[in-house]
Amino acid sequence: MALTQAMLQSIHDEVFRQDDWGKPAQYIPELATIPPDQFAISVCLADGHCLKAGVADKPFSIQSVSKVFSLAATLGRVGGQLWTRVGREPSGTAFDSVVLLEKEQGRPRNPFVNAGAIVTTDALLSGREPKQALAETLGLVRAMAETDQIYINSKVAASEKATGARNRALAHYLQSHGNLTNDPDLTLGTYFHQCAIEMTTTQLAMAGRSLAGLENAPKVIARAHARRINALMMTCGHYDGSGEFAFQVGLPGKSGVGGGILVIAPGVASIAIWSPGLNHYGNSHAGTRAAAMLSDMTGWSVF
């Protein structure tokens, strides 16, 4: 069914009818104090129009949604070679787990768990200066969204660095298995900064058009790469809540602890949702609900 502004508004209103907003991520001070009762949704359609509801022009920290963009940048740069260093399977464990890393000798399960994203960023960095790799990822995001008004919040990046002991553990662990080619501090510095990109839901939905393969999208990602990225978003995009998201929403999606979710309806639409309170998997609580409502209303499930 065609999406209307009224439908988006009804999702928005239904979200505000709920009592439980979840709780913003606590480990990054900049994110911890954000009021949870906020919501935005933006949808870019195949015909070139974008609809929105809520605070769709308010920038938020995209966090792990950035893993999609750094993966796209890295695939563009090194191609399928990346898969010698990182797998393509759901992990069945939490986003920051080291257990499978030990079992599988330093090869992360997929590029969307933290360890896999660190390897992906490391492959993109590839001996260059962090600012060069960052410029590449940020440049790709801006090109996809067709706007230069997207920035990295350096306070958030600094905050992540200060509290990033687990990610440092993962990086050193990867290094101990020979699966890190740059100095861990450089790779992590790049990683922390890319996580601190801020976007509005409208910018994020605009950026997702290339993944959805919409006609009017900038041609910056090869279609074959986009399909593979979408497949990974479907099976691995919500950590150990990925199966549930596929089951309830039926669309590829990638969440971040900042409360953002990028959802792709291939050939149909690019959707971005934001609400900073998280559920117990670390995915946006209201955002996940909104995605399910949208899927139910529109029948956009790929299944």
Place this chain on the structure above:
Amino acid sequence: MALTQAMLQSIHDEVFRQDDWGKPAQYIPELATIPPDQFAISVCLADGHCLKAGVADKPFSIQSVSKVFSLAATLGRVGGQLWTRVGREPSGTAFDSVVLLEKEQGRPRNPFVNAGAIVTTDALLSGREPKQALAETLGLVRAMAETDQIYINSKVAASEKATGARNRALAHYLQSHGNLTNDPDLTLGTYFHQCAIEMTTTQLAMAGRSLAGLENAPKVIARAHARRINALMMTCGHYDGSGEFAFQVGLPGKSGVGGGILVIAPGVASIAIWSPGLNHYGNSHAGTRAAAMLSDMTGWSVF
């Protein structure tokens, strides 16, 4: 792109050009001795036509593909209640692993790992005689395929029972956590028999039309259930090779150690492939390749 007979034939020919057929499942004597260099593919399209290539009228043991049908039968009978006993997440471990079962106190990760399928069958059995539950599953398969010429191979069932120590371990383990409601022997007896259903690829492709939501398919599975089953096939249908299948093929699929794969292109086609040699995940080696070729040729990937 529209599928043609020539395309199917070219997949068939390409498969026969390979040297490595994989190795049939060794633990069931009836399956172990099947010559591996066999192949069949059948595709039922939205317009009601079915195309085929190879030995598409030769019955094979569907094994774990039956998990799709018993899940459909169980959802039809007990509905969403099933999800209190079994999860909907990829496991990240082998099909017969007990590790997560211990970690998660007897709740299998999803209905397509063995433990989850045993719970699903147990829920279908629900105090009745095994033959009643079997009649229900087999009846559903026949209705979906619109033929009565589908049978259970009792020799294979007996063979599975004789070599089914691991499945017995899983059943008793589930019982120890209170997640088995029938006598383990009755649930396992039902399970072993449903795995021993034999179908041709054409029958299996016919049966898959209801999951694909094709117009001419018998209306025996609620659309909402079919979409959920497809989602589970996408994230969990190939055990710890599920992410890879989603990545390469981009369609929901369910494999069996008999060498069969059911692949669903929602709204477009139902595909069944058979080749008895397995890859190291326990999925059909040539069948997986053929599915990827078909997806590449047709662009049917949902992504």
Place this chain on the structure above:
Amino acid sequence: MALTQAMLQSIHDEVFRQDDWGKPAQYIPELATIPPDQFAISVCLADGHCLKAGVADKPFSIQSVSKVFSLAATLGRVGGQLWTRVGREPSGTAFDSVVLLEKEQGRPRNPFVNAGAIVTTDALLSGREPKQALAETLGLVRAMAETDQIYINSKVAASEKATGARNRALAHYLQSHGNLTNDPDLTLGTYFHQCAIEMTTTQLAMAGRSLAGLENAPKVIARAHARRINALMMTCGHYDGSGEFAFQVGLPGKSGVGGGILVIAPGVASIAIWSPGLNHYGNSHAGTRAAAMLSDMTGWSVF
């Protein structure tokens, strides 16, 4: 320091001064209803004397303490061959875990976790009738204790069989790895009966003299075997509480969920303690405390 009756009595009195007795094992109805505030201790010394305090003449279910005797019987029968089927390392996991069993392909870590004890019993059974193997184990216990007044409680054995789903899971799991040579029901039947042996603390302390290598002990266990059994009791005798027992008590010991503990002071004494309430490791709560008090008073720690 030499042990006196007054010392034993002071341990007994101190135990009764505590409020928390722990909770008897709940999964066996016959054990679940036993009042927890009971205590007995018996100590057989190198000079041939036995001291006791509390209800030292009341039979209790020795449960996993029987693993010591069945190990001794099996080593006597098949010797070092047993170690091809079971390891000698602490497991670091709970007594009924299957996780390591999967990781190590059906070879239990040691003979004192359930899986290892089932393999040990299976090796003792070795194609014979369960009653023959049971007669061998019970005969050894009686010979070691120098009394015929030791019996198997068949109601407890039946109760264990009825609630033994986890042990059945372990047995079938072992079978699936080819590490069970008899019918699982026969091995488990033997195992459940040996666990249901009932002894008084005095009988148990008498039986332990051969392990302690006391001069007046019946010569029924080779000294080399006794030393190895003691070593295993030290590193693996209290499941995932073994390190703690070694740390606090400093003596080899083997506990059972019936609340019994056999403690060996090599060359010095054999000690049996009973109190049916368990701590969170599944070992006797008051019994563990009493063992620590005895060790502190006497300096019998081997360290």
Place this chain on the structure above:
Amino acid sequence: MALTQAMLQSIHDEVFRQDDWGKPAQYIPELATIPPDQFAISVCLADGHCLKAGVADKPFSIQSVSKVFSLAATLGRVGGQLWTRVGREPSGTAFDSVVLLEKEQGRPRNPFVNAGAIVTTDALLSGREPKQALAETLGLVRAMAETDQIYINSKVAASEKATGARNRALAHYLQSHGNLTNDPDLTLGTYFHQCAIEMTTTQLAMAGRSLAGLENAPKVIARAHARRINALMMTCGHYDGSGEFAFQVGLPGKSGVGGGILVIAPGVASIAIWSPGLNHYGNSHAGTRAAAMLSDMTGWSVF
């Protein structure tokens, strides 16, 4: 049986009769190139005499044997408080595993796995300069051995730092769980240096007398602490080969990847053995055999 020089010599000769010396640790360049066919054994007896055979005056890198001394120093400084941060159970996993650390939320299983030793060193450091903590540990070692001729090899320490990615991963992981109180680089710097202490077997045997509680030993470790340390050496001193060492040798021991083993026969003797080739657990191959021979000859097993 009383130990004689002839017995030691026969052990020495038997060791040289073997073909397989194992392989020196490869990850530290300074250790990797050491010729494996070297052997030394020193035994200090209760009567004050020390016997030796082989290259007993050649210093070697004590590596993880230093964990015994840093544990003694830390217990002396902070006492039982240490046990709030580290456990006392065998781990059942390799020395550098992170799996249990994740399962048990940053609390290492025992002070002899790497993670536990890092926490122990961190507790000793306690806000001070690394050189102060090192002086404390080295001072204790020298006092125990009654010689000042014991030094840290700074080239080995630098080498460990350069290749210590896994230990850095562990330290950051501990920090992420709040179980590291100093800057990871300071704690690790201290840790790498303490591992690089070099001693001869005679110095090491002299140092062990306090743990053995020999009459003539310097009174620098409380007897209660020594007994607890010995207990931990018995259950955890050889990583996942600890049960095997207890089974074969029957004495508490602590190994290092430098090829050294400290073995304690409480009240009887302190034994140090060195041979740089390792078995598959990472313990000295010839050293383990020699310890078993010594135990068999003397009957010093505590069991």
